[in-house]
Amino acid sequence: MTEDGWPLSEGEDAVLLHFADCAFPGEKPPVIGVAVSGGSDSMALLHLFARAQAHRGGEVRAVTVDHRLRPEAADEARFVAECCKTLGVRHDTLIWDHGPxxxxxxxxxxxxxxxxxxxxARENGIGHVVTGHTADDQAETFLMGLVREAGVDGLAGMRRSWEEAGLRWARPYLLTLREDLRAYLTRNGVGWVDDPSNADERFTRVRARKALKALRPLGITVEKLSTVTSNLAMAQGALRAAASDKAAQVAQTRAGEVIIARAEFGRLGPEMMRRILIGALRWIARGGYAPRGEAVLRLERAIAEGRDATLAGCRIVIADTEIRMTREPKAVTGVEGPTDALWDGRWRLTGPHDPGLSVRALGAAGLRRCEDWRATGQTRAALVVSPAVWCGDTLIAAPLAGLENGWTAEIVAGFHSFLLSH
Incomplete structure (x- = not known):
């Protein structure tokens, strides 16, 4: 709360405004990006953050994604744009261009x-983004996790805040009921659109939403499931901390690889072994989800038997004393982008950026042009999948392979810190 009592002075809206005001604890971002679909949750998010930012002299930027999956989506994006114009909020619509x-x-x-x-967000210099997920979404996610026979990580639900792709993300209303956000819109005269796909029972989330209504007479409510997910999230945090501590004892990283001491790893116990393996796979490949349980079990069996394997875009090589996990070459084939953007989801390059340059994997052919690569002490497997700066087919720099030419490359989040947050 601020010294003048805001938002305590805002009556029924006070609690919701407080959540907006404290979305990023310890920070008061001058600009906050708001993801708005036009549904009730995101429209409440838009209005609440417009009020909160206006009070502190900040700015809101709104964005809508038209997935081009429904003919109504374009009209919904225009509806949001008109609402933003009324609020004095700058708005952009993004299009998902996709094939089948x-x-x-x-x-x-x-x-x-x-x-x-x-x-x-990156293109517009926005470092903080909020989404409108509610306690209802969290409860639905929990039920969907039960269907998948998920463990602690799958049942702990969505995170309230996290860092990814160089941005700070938050879900400030993850403990708030959808009906409370709709009540806010009603008393403030704000409309919203209903997505017809929210009634399409082909989707698991829609069926979970229907199941929640059926479970209510048993006392299994959104509020109670929200408490369950919060309790599981605390347990998840403790397990992540333990995994990070154990990984510090048995694993090291070099040039994007994870190298694990095999004997010490084998003595950790099943849960810590599984967490470190999954964490390494996701850190190397920046996967949004952990691989399926059956796939992880097959990988564990291969490691125990000393067999090399591939999984989730990673190559796992087993030696007598170590397990070496590296990005799989074919997974980065064709991955190309500007030098001032993250490459492969985790590498940041620093150097004389130019629109005529691009970054892609060094590859075997590129490595042959780096005469001193062996002096770096890095493995060939790590270097062929490392980021390199190109001008067409001309190799300009390969920072990890000894061809710097004014360029450096670093991973945006270390492995052990990644384990703490994923």
């Missing part, structure tokens, strides 16, 4: 949405 979609549609749409928003 196979597999889990909602998961692919979610990944695309976060990637598009992250790119938009």
């Amino acid at each position: 979609i196979q597999g889990n549609l909602q998961d692919q749409a979610r990944r695309a949405r976060y990637n598009l928003i992250a790119g938009w």
Whole structure:
């Protein structure tokens, strides 16, 4: 709360405004990006953050993603744009250009949405982004985890805040009921649009939402499941801390690889072994989700038997004394971008950036142009998948392979700190 009593002075809106005011504890970002679909949760988010930022002299920037999956989506984006114009909030609509979609549609749409928003935020100098997830979403996620037979990590639900892609993200209303946000909109005369896909029972989340209503007579409510996920999140935090401590004892990183002492690793016990393996896979490949349990079990069996393996875009090589985990070459084939953006989700390059330059994997051919690469002490496997600066087919720099030319490359988050937050 501020010294003048705000938002205590805001009546029924006070608690919701307080959550907006404290979305990033210890920080008062001058600009906050708000993801707005036009639904009730995100419209409440937009209005509450517009009020909070206006009070402190900050700015809100709004963004809507049109996934091009429904004809109504374009109208919904225009609805949001008009609402933002009324509020004096700058708004952008992003388009997900995609071909035929196979597999889990909602998961692919979610990944695309976060990637598009992250790119938009970086391009506009925005370092903080909020989304409108509620306690209802958290309860639905918990039930979906039960269907997948998830463990602690899968049942602990969504995080309230996290850092990713160089941004700070927050879900300030993750403990707030959807009906409370709709009540806010109603008393403030704010409208919203209803996405018809929210009633489509082909989607697991919609079926989970329906199941929640059926469970209410048993006393299994959104509020109680929210408490359960909060308790599990505390247990998850303790397990992550333990895994980070153990990893510090048995694992080291070099040039993007994770090298694990095999004998010491084998004495850790199943839960710590599993967490460190999954953490290494996700750190190397920046995977959004952990691999399926069956795949991890097969990897553990391969390690125990001394067999090399691949999983989740990573190559795992087993030697007598160590387990060496590296990015798989084919996973970075064709991964290319500007030198001033994160490459492969984790590498940041520093040097004389120029629009005519790009960054992609060094590759075997590029490594042959680095005469002194052996002097670096890095393995060939690590260097061929390391970031290099190119001008067309001309190699300009390969910082990890000894060809700096004014460039450096570093990973944005270390392995052990990554284990603490993932």
